Amino acid sequence: MSAPTAETARPPMTLTIAGSEATGGAGAQADLKTFQELGSFGIAALTCIVSFDPKDGWSHRFTPIDAQVIADQIEATFADYAPEALDTVKLGMMGSPATITTVAGALAERSPAHVVLDPVLICKGQEPGHALETDNALKAELLPQATFVTPNHFETEQLSGMTVETVDDLQTAAEEIRRISGAAVLAKGGVRLAGDEAVDVFVGAEGTEVLRAPKNGEHAVSGAGCSLAAAVAALLAQGTSPRESARRAKEFVTAGIAQRVAGSTPFDALWQGGLRR
Numbered sequence: 001m002s003a004p005t006a007e008t009a010r011p012p013m014t015l016t017i018a019g020s021e022a023t024g025g026a027g028a029q030a031d032l033k034t035f036q037e038l039g040s041f042g043i044a045a046l047t048c049i050v051s052f053d054p055k056d057g058w059s060h061r062f063t064p065i066d067a068q069v070i071a072d073q074i075e076a077t078f079a080d081y082a083p084e085a086l087d088t089v090k091l092g093m094m095g096s097p098a099t100i101t102t103v104a105g106a107l108a109e110r111s112p113a114h115v116v117l118d119p120v121l122i123c124k125g126q127e128p129g130h131a132l133e134t135d136n137a138l139k140a141e142l143l144p145q146a147t148f149v150t151p152n153h154f155e156t157e158q159l160s161g162m163t164v165e166t167v168d169d170l171q172t173a174a175e176e177i178r179r180i181s182g183a184a185v186l187a188k189g190g191v192r193l194a195g196d197e198a199v200d201v202f203v204g205a206e207g208t209e210v211l212r213a214p215k216n217g218e219h220a221v222s223g224a225g226c227s228l229a230a231a232v233a234a235l236l237a238q239g240t241s242p243r244e245s246a247r248r249a250k251e252f253v254t255a256g257i258a259q260r261v262a263g264s265t266p267f268d269a270l271w272q273g274g275l276r277r
Contacts, residue, residue: 012237013085014040015077016230017070017103018092018118019048025261025269026223031090033272034230038252040237043086045073047103048095058265064095067102074106087113090233091146092226093120097137104141114236117146117183118229119155146183148204148242150229153192164189167199167210174203184242186211186232186249188225191218198254202246209243213254221257223270228253251275 014035021027028044035042047070049063078086089112094100107115119142121135139159143149149159157164159180160173167189174187184204193199200211231249236242255274262268 010041010085012040012088012234013043013081014088014090014230014233014237015043015045015074015086016090016092016233017045017047017074018090018226019050019095020046021223022049022051023263023265023269025265026226027092030223030226030270030272031092031230034227034252035234037272037275038231038234038238040088040234043077045070045077047093047099050093052265054264062095064099067098070099070102071106074103078110083110083112088116088233088237089114090116090118090230091142092118092229094134094138094142097133100134100137100141104145107142107145114148114233115146116148116150116229116233116236117142118150118225119143119159120225121155121158143181143183146181148184148186148232148236148245149177149181150186150188150225150232151177152188152225153190156187165193167193167201170199171201171203171208171210174201175208178203184246186228186246188228190224191215191220200246200250202243204242204246206241206243209246211247211250213250216254216257219267221260221270222265222267223272224253224257227256227270227272 016031018028032042051061052058156173160176162173174185178185187201189199197212198215202209231252232245235245256270259271259274260268
């Protein structure tokens with residue numbers, strides 16, 4: 001029997017363009033673990049490096065990566081794999097307008113079929129409104145290229161221009177983001193909405209669906225947003241529909257929160273292997 005060719009042996013492939021989070025709880029590290037768990041070959045192009053500072057209340061130490069280095073990483077990745085093999089990209093933390101412009105240009109040049117945007121407007125610990133230029137650049141340059149967007153509660157309010165206090169509010173805001181962007185939207189209520197359930201809302205070409213799961217604690221878990229968007233991307237790369245990708249991504253994250261990892265930081269980290277148990 002002949003050995004399998006590169007074409008027949010190749011698994012689904014997914015690229016994350018995101019920051020590195022040194023403790024492994026979030027960022028590109030979380031994305032790559034998610035891709036692996038869900039059967040996708042993971043690739044990462046790093047935009048920045050975030051290192052928590054244990055001497056200063058675990059605040060963020062942020063180091064940007066030069067725009068040309070980011071462009072070089074993306075160029076190398078797409079040169080290595082045929083466009084039809086690498087047609088799914090997940091976007092995480094950018095960190096600066098220059099990075100956003102670089103990434104937006106690279107995407108426009110290559111036009112991947114799926115662009116899953118986790119619109120990281122702030123990091124945990126940052127003040128809302130910090131880096132307003134970066135936020136505006138993301139809305140202007142990356143949101144129009146996204147095919148699927150996964151905003152958290154704060155990001156849903158910022159992108160929609162609406163206040164979100166109830167599930168109905170969340171659905172209305174998600175519908176507005178879809179109208180603005182044309183992308184499928186999975187808006188996350190998570191622990192921010194009152195009640196015993198963590199509620200997210202999917203809005204897309206397949207319709208609207210409210211996704212519910214019992215809350216597991218009342219505090220946000222590091223890596224949940226990264227892993228949700230990465231799970232959606234990994235599933236889309238396999239040909240799963242957007243709505244089914246949203247459903248399965250929520251199941252993946254819910255299990256990961258239940259099996260979260262505690263350390264010395266004031267927040268726990270999601271474990272991407274939660275579904276194994």
